[in-house]
Amino acid sequence: MSSNEPLERARRLIRKNQDVFDALLEYERTKKLPKLKRKTRIDVTVDRDLLREFRRLAPSHGAKLSPIVEMKLREQVREWRKGP
Numbered sequence: 001m002s003s004n005e006p007l008e009r010a011r012r013l014i015r016k017n018q019d020v021f022d023a024l025l026e027y028e029r030t031k032k033l034p035k036l037k038r039k040t041r042i043d044v045t046v047d048r049d050l051l052r053e054f055r056r057l058a059p060s061h062g063a064k065l066s067p068i069v070e071m072k073l074r075e076q077v078r079e080w081r082k083g084p
Contacts, residue, residue, distance in 0.1 A: 044069070 003074065014021055019038075027055045 023034050054063075058064065
């Protein structure tokens with residue numbers, strides 16, 4: 001193990017979990033722990049007929065649009081990370 005390996009590992013962990021470290025800094029400052037899972041509101045444009053059909057069918061399936069969009073975005077990001 002090289003002398004820089006632990007430092008590099010720590011830097012990778014901080015980059016990967018930046019939101020956790022930011023929350024800890026916020027706690028240090030305010031003594032209140034902020035929510036770690038933050039949601040961001042976005043605007044998207046979709047086919048009107050598709051949205052109408054979704055809204056018609058969703059209640060009978062217990063489906064909500066936001067979790068579906070989030071799941072599909074997550075799947076796409078995973079695909080991109082895998083690479084070609």
